[in-house]
Amino acid sequence: MYTIVDIETTGGKFNEEGITEIAIYKYDGHEVVDQFISLVNPERDIQPFVVNLTGINSKMLRNAPKFYEVAKRIVEITEDTILVAHNAQFDYRILKTEFKRLGFKYERQTLCTVELSKDLIPDMPSYSLGKLVRSLGIPVTDRHRASGDALATVKLFKLLLNKDTKKTIIKDSIRKEPKRQMEPRLIDIIDGLPSKTGVYYMHKSDGDIIYIGKSKNIKNRVNQHFTGHTPKSKKIQAQVTNVTYEATGSELVALLKESEEIKLNKPILNRALRKSKFTHALYSFTDHNGYINLTIDKADGRKPHITTFNTRQSGRHFLEKMVEQFNLCQKLSGLYKTNTSCFQYEVKNCEGACIQKESPENYNKRVQQLIDKYSYKNKNMIIVDQGREVDERSAILIQNGIFKGFGFYNLNHQINNPEILESIITPMExxxxxxxxxxxxxxxxxxxxxxxx
Structure with a gap:
């Protein structure tokens, strides 16, 4: 559990500042579950440049509560959480100073989104909150006010969690929060999971990931693990103490994340060297008469393919549909072995490429349409799919036929802006x-x- 904090102060000498406004959003890694926002009477003058920056003046704070009046609420909402802030060293120092004046020792684990951003989103022109979120296409309102800045930091932190493919943040937080781990009883873990599409991570007590999976319904899938009788299910039941998850909205993003993160994290209960998901592929070649032929064959990484299949049968079924859809020749598609015309020609559903009655130029145009549709070789495109929320979409980026990664964007933003697109994308292999x-x-x-x- 995290608490995202932003504090506005009076300015002035080091360790003599007072809080003028505080905003705290309690965040479980997926959504805000609690919040506290308040102006605070600092009982001291506000520096003029701060008034100009924030718009908060002494008149506004005359009837605001003093820090000791909100201190209990701050302790309660941040208890057993990791305090997250943009330049956390500053906000944490201010809080510790205010509590010290009350004779209370305030200690929390902290995470700084400036440091995380430099690590996970390198080479940004600026890491100041305003410029950074603007570069990332994150909407922000009430800039330089605690609530607006804290909410922008929540959205930034959500993006950083998504970019953290090695799950360093999550694993560290589990180590830092032993009191917050779920009860050993498996039913308690299931109760905390959503019925959403996404990727789930099973952890041991030290935070290490022992299994990664994906599902359209995370709760149901984890329940199957916990009630299964296979050797793997029994190992999971014996070792797991916590299950974290990432909602993706898109099944495609979940499939890509699962595949990538199994390779990155190498969980002990996932197969270390996972076999390829496909065995066969669709290939093309041009025969001595100039016609493009299609064939389903065993997948060979040394040969360029059009698309791939889990089995030969699924490839053949696909090709049968394509022959019908693009009016192709069964013989030249490897579906009808004959030395003469194919069956489709006999029933007048083939233009006669099998006996050179149709010209290669005309026939090849239709084959090329199929190839262009199902192969993204040399293409530059974005595949848009469902997002995690109603006003969000996922974007899978292909550049020059190479898969670059995925990201999420708000519907209010144009994703064909190259700078914003590049910054929101989580790079993948x-x-x-x-x-x-x-x-x-x-x-x-x-x-x-x-x-x-």
Whole structure:
């Protein structure tokens, strides 16, 4: 559990500042579950430059509560949480100073979104909150007011959690919060999980990840693990003390994250060297008559393919549909072995490419349409899919035929802005498994929105 904090102060000499406004959002890693926002009477003068910056003046604070009146609420909402702030050293120092004046020792674990941003989003032009969130396309209101800045930091932290593919933040937080770990009884863990699409991570007591999975319904899938009788299920039941998750909204993003993070984190209960998800692929070649032929064959990483399949049968089924859809020849698609014309020609559903009656130029145009539709080789595009919330969408980026990664964006923002697009994307490896996942998903989900770049 985290508490995202932003504090406005009077300014002045070091350790003599007073709080003029404080905003705290309690965040469980997915949504805000509690909040506290208040002006505070600092009982001292406010520096003129601070008044100009924040708009908070002494007249506004005359009837505001003094710090000792809000201290109990601050202790309660931040108890057993990790305090997160943009430049956490400053906000934490101010809080400790105010509590010290009351004779109370205030101690919390902290995370700084400036340091996290420099690590997870390198080479940004500026890491000041205003410029950083603007570069990332994060909407911000009431800049230089505690509530507005804290809410912007919540959205920034959510993006950083998503970019942290090695799960360093989550694993460290579990180590730092042993009191907050779920009860050993598996039913208590299940109760804390959502019925959402996403990726889930099973942890041991020291925070290490022992298993990663994905599901359209995280709660149901984890329940299956906890009630299963397979050797793997029994190991999970014996070792797991906590399950964290990342909602993705999009099943495609969940599939890509699961594949990538198993390779990165190498959980002991996932197969260390996971076999490729596909065994066969669709290939093309041009015969001696100039016609483009299609064939389903065993997947070979040394040969360029159009798309891949889990089995030969699924590939053949796809090709049969494509022959019908693009009016192709069964013989030239490897579906009808004959030395003469194919069956479709006999029933007048083939233009006669199998016996050179149709010209290669005309026939190849239709084959090329199929290739262009189901292969993203050399393409620049964004696959747009569901987001985690109603006003959000996911974006899967392909550049020059190479999968670059994914990100989430608010519907109020244009994602074809190259700078914003590059900053929101979580980089991922472009390997054969990821290519297969994307191509397979595009075949099965014909209503996907594709934006050509």
């Amino acid at each position: 472009n390997n054969r498994d990821q290519q297969h996942i994307i191509q397979s998903y595009m075949r099965k989900n014909k209503r996907l929105k594709i934006i050509e770049l």
